[in-house]
Amino acid sequence: MTAELVAGVDSSTQSSKVVVCDARTGEVVRTGRAPHPDGTEVDPAAWWTAFGEATKDVLDGVGAIGIGGQQHGLVTVDEAGEVVRPALLWNDTRSAQAAKDLTEELGGPGVWAKSVGSVPVASFTVTKLRWLAEHEPEHADRVARVLLPHDWLTWRLLGRPETAVTDRGDASGTGYFSPTENTYRLDVLAHAFGGRTPELPTVLGPAEVAGHTENGMLVSAGTGDNMAAALALELAPGDAVVSIGTSGTVFGVAEQGSADASGLVAGFADATGRFLPLTAALNAARVLTAGAAMLGIDLPGFDRLALAAEPGAGGLTLLPYLDGERTPNLPGATGSLHGLTRANMSPENVARASVEGMLCGLAAGLDAVRAQGMAVRRVLLIGGGAQSAAVRAVAPIVFGVPVVIPEVGEYVALGAARQAAWALAGTAEPPAWAEKGPGNRLELDEPTGAQRAAGHEIQQRHLEAREAAHGVPAKFGED
Numbered sequence: 001m002t003a004e005l006v007a008g009v010d011s012s013t014q015s016s017k018v019v020v021c022d023a024r025t026g027e028v029v030r031t032g033r034a035p036h037p038d039g040t041e042v043d044p045a046a047w048w049t050a051f052g053e054a055t056k057d058v059l060d061g062v063g064a065i066g067i068g069g070q071q072h073g074l075v076t077v078d079e080a081g082e083v084v085r086p087a088l089l090w091n092d093t094r095s096a097q098a099a100k101d102l103t104e105e106l107g108g109p110g111v112w113a114k115s116v117g118s119v120p121v122a123s124f125t126v127t128k129l130r131w132l133a134e135h136e137p138e139h140a141d142r143v144a145r146v147l148l149p150h151d152w153l154t155w156r157l158l159g160r161p162e163t164a165v166t167d168r169g170d171a172s173g174t175g176y177f178s179p180t181e182n183t184y185r186l187d188v189l190a191h192a193f194g195g196r197t198p199e200l201p202t203v204l205g206p207a208e209v210a211g212h213t214e215n216g217m218l219v220s221a222g223t224g225d226n227m228a229a230a231l232a233l234e235l236a237p238g239d240a241v242v243s244i245g246t247s248g249t250v251f252g253v254a255e256q257g258s259a260d261a262s263g264l265v266a267g268f269a270d271a272t273g274r275f276l277p278l279t280a281a282l283n284a285a286r287v288l289t290a291g292a293a294m295l296g297i298d299l300p301g302f303d304r305l306a307l308a309a310e311p312g313a314g315g316l317t318l319l320p321y322l323d324g325e326r327t328p329n330l331p332g333a334t335g336s337l338h339g340l341t342r343a344n345m346s347p348e349n350v351a352r353a354s355v356e357g358m359l360c361g362l363a364a365g366l367d368a369v370r371a372q373g374m375a376v377r378r379v380l381l382i383g384g385g386a387q388s389a390a391v392r393a394v395a396p397i398v399f400g401v402p403v404v405i406p407e408v409g410e411y412v413a414l415g416a417a418r419q420a421a422w423a424l425a426g427t428a429e430p431p432a433w434a435e436k437g438p439g440n441r442l443e444l445d446e447p448t449g450a451q452r453a454a455g456h457e458i459q460q461r462h463l464e465a466r467e468a469a470h471g472v473p474a475k476f477g478e479d
């Protein structure tokens, strides 16, 4: 008997990736990928083209498909179903002032955290709508429907039906959806968008069917990329995921929604009916690619340089805010290198400081989710950056807990495929894929006592440099 096949798509910042799996076991049988254009403002048509390219030779015999996508992006659609303007992505910081204004106007950070789980920063869709209303009112007036990237792709795949759909996970990144109440906050939407109330996608349950494509393929609800990765990884209590892709995210699954008034942790929903407390940094894998480009070498060469330096990079500290930063909320920040001397100014130390600086930002994310009551007993390291030998060497030292690398795979696409298999099966629980998913793990060497002490010192130096340069208090808990 031929296996029933399902497909999952990760429409992420830099590319579209697709995996085709055996619906019963999760075994990956085919893959595809295609790049996205660079930039923080992108015409959604480019994602549709990339989706077509990535899936063109792999969908034969596939019975169901699910789409995971980069969170937060603002896709605006007019009455005729056409995109009003290019989408503003999660890493576009032009709405930073709108985020500040909205936070104040609607009662401050505590009220926001309670009502929608998160304090809005420039990434959140709601702040992009405010920006549009203020800066492009003629575009704002044409908006009949607002979608997230994964919603828009799902809608296109279904032939642009009257009603579009989303899921709780992705909806929770808009800033106008309450993950604990499971309802849109239309009052917040209208306030942000100058009284306009465009149509929003219907929020489907975790295993609900969104519809069928022209040729009969079932389409599941889809979700945000971090929620999809969590679904693929079957997280247990004490598991924290650190994803080093375009963004650097830290998250775990929780039974209760979080409401962090400091704004460090976003209280998202997950793709199973639970919650996904998460911190997100704008600077992650691309700190390494930028470092390699600056030193004129490739990524393996960059790793070799970083590994040739001592832990602590001879006293160099890199604050990696190359694209501004979201956590901590420093949208206008730039990167900086601290502690340079004639003795330590070497390519090896600069490479090492880049890796350490990027990972220190993520270690601060681990502390922030801990402060929200999430146990962190080990870290599952995923994303393109997890393939870096230098990251693998430094992460256990800086994180101070055991680090495991699940079998190298596209976890967002895998989670979206698992959701599709779940919708296809119509069962109460998702299919048990653990053996083919994260079962095959590479456990990195646990840090020795001396390494832990070195890691602590590196982190302390990072926090002090951050305080000196950007005024973010170095003492944890006062961010």
Ligand SMILES: Nc1ncnc2c1ncn2[C@@H]1O[C@H](COP(=O)(O)OP(=O)(O)O)[C@@H](O)[C@H]1O
Pocket: 012, 013, 014, 015, 244, 245, 246, 247, 285, 286, 288, 289, 299, 382, 383, 384, 385, 386, 387, 388, 389
């Ligand atoms: N060995 C490596 N070392 C460092 N960075 C890497 C390595 N392999 C891939 N990357 C980087 O990972 C990023 C892509 O990761 P991915 O998780 O696919 O991101 P996204 O899902 O945001 O598009 C790219 O910036 C790429 O350069």
Ligand SMILES: O=C(CO)[C@@H](O)[C@H](O)COP(=O)(O)O
Pocket: 012, 013, 014, 069, 070, 071, 072, 090, 123, 173, 224, 225, 226, 245, 246, 247, 248, 249, 278, 280
């Ligand atoms: O904004 C967030 C999470 O809140 C990002 O994690 C985006 O969802 C983009 O993800 P990648 O393309 O880096 O995977």
